[in-house]
Amino acid sequence: MISSRVERVEESATMKSSKRAKDLISRGVDVINFTLGEPDFDTPANITQKTIDAMKSGETHYSPAVGLPALREAVAQKLRTENKIDTKAGNIMITPGAKQGIFEAMMTLIDEGDEVLLPDPSWVSYDACIRMAGGKTVWIPTDPKNKYQPLDDLSEFITPKTKMIVVNTPCNPTGSVLDKSHLLEIADLAIDHDFFVLSDEIYEKIIYDKKHVSIASLDNMADRTITINGFSKAYAMTGWRLGYLNAPASVFPSLEKIQSHSISNVTTFVQYGGLEALTGPQDTVMNMQKEFKKRRSVLVDGLVKLGLQCDMPDGAFYAYPDVSEFGTGAEITDRLLEEAQVAVSPGIAFGESGKNNIRISYAASVERIEEALIRMEKVFS
Ligand SMILES: Cc1ncc(COP(=O)(O)O)c(C=O)c1O
Structure with missing residues (x-):
């Protein structure tokens, strides 16, 4: 019934992790969600305002x-x-x-x-x-x-x-x-x-x-x-x-x-x-970048202290540590969610080479990252 074109494709594994985390959050569990590929900042106000103006002036x-x-x-x-x-x-x-x-x-x-x-x-x-x-x-x-x-x-x-x-x-x-x-x-x-x-x-x-x-x-x-x-x-x-x-x-x-x-x-x-x-003005872009840089250091330094192999990434907002000393990426993803209520994505979602990695999105505040690092000690100890 379904075309072979679509049958060839599976549901995104990152979406699956994210759904699991959101499901727990909706049931009242305090999950720290590091699965998301989106900045946690609001769209700059000047952009929103110009869009509202366009809508009001008939650009519809x-x-x-x-x-x-x-x-x-x-x-x-x-x-x-x-x-x-x-x-x-x-x-x-x-x-x-x-x-x-x-x-x-x-x-x-x-x-x-x-x-x-x-x-x-x-x-x-x-x-x-x-x-x-x-x-x-x-x-x-x-x-x-x-x-x-x-x-x-x-x-x-x-x-x-x-x-x-x-x-x-x-x-x-x-x-x-x-x-x-x-x-x-x-x-x-x-x-x-x-x-x-x-x-x-x-x-x-x-x-x-x-x-x-x-x-x-x-x-x-x-x-x-x-x-x-x-x-x-x-x-x-x-x-x-x-x-x-x-x-x-x-x-x-x-x-x-x-x-x-x-x-x-x-x-x-x-x-x-x-x-x-x-x-328009570009200062918000620079401010977000500065904030991401701060979070990157807190997260990566913390992961290394926990004994994980993790390079300081040069861009984007993801850390991609090797967790092989503790299990496969998929096992650690499950354990982090179940034992520490920290949601991450398994590296295998991104290709075979990622089986020993997890992806942690640091689109979350420094406080939440610090809290997550404390919780992660349960799994990485
Ligand atoms: C590498 C990469 N390309 C493209 C996209 C999609 O971007 P957009 O929201 O503009 O569709 C993403 C989103 O996570 C991404 O990580």
Whole structure:
């Protein structure tokens, strides 16, 4: 009855952990929930206000499928100045979240049997989107001893069917930020073997001591890269469903077909909020980043004191400790919830390599992180 396309995909394991935690919370249990992939801050007030103004002034009709011209121009301007990507408004599509942009890119480029290179571990939805599009995921190893950078020689994973590689920097779940040298290697391979790059840069603003580099800014890469980004993480706008992509002219009209036949357009007044986010004051972004940095130290230092192996992540808001001294990631996830009422996600959700890891989202206050570390002693002692 259900299409094989959908049968190929399983429910997200991170969603499962999150549901379990929320279920307990709704029954009155004091669970500290570290499963969430969303900032715990409110959307900045100037963004909300501009959206209300737009709604009140009648911006409640369809917009062009690819987005409001002013927002596409603002995104293009941002990508040119901040990300050094040579682009223009005509290459920008406004999407209902980065996730839909990823789905549309996969549906546009991947044919039945095409192979997509995906770093192990990776965020859960890439593999699901690849499968729904009929593609095959080829997991490529990363090096946990070198902050999850890809291994030096990726060429052995490339075949005539390789259509795309996924790059996610800063990375969910590891927090790894790819070095420019690795991005250059990936770019060389993509050019030599003629495949596309899907570059998900949703965590670019949550980066600590390193500098974000967009692979589309490297020589000859703009023509073969779809850059994905959005407002969810940088501006605490997860519920708004607002993102964007930058695509080369060779694929843009095909992406537009999917968008116009599926969603028509992103909610018009929400796009005005995005315009304000990009063109208004940026101090809230900096403040959130500072707060995340503080939490990162409290959490990672605490985990190391508990005897876990855990690198200081360079970006995003996740710690990804190795818990193998105490059990598998899945066992420890269960024990933390049952014995300490601390909810985390098992590393296996992100790929085979994660079986000994757990992912802890530090989108929670310092007080809650400190409380969780005390509770965790029950399991890690
Ligand atoms: C790596 C990555 N990409 C994309 C998304 C989805 O972002 P959006 O809310 O813009 O759809 C997430 C959300 O958790 C993510 O972790």
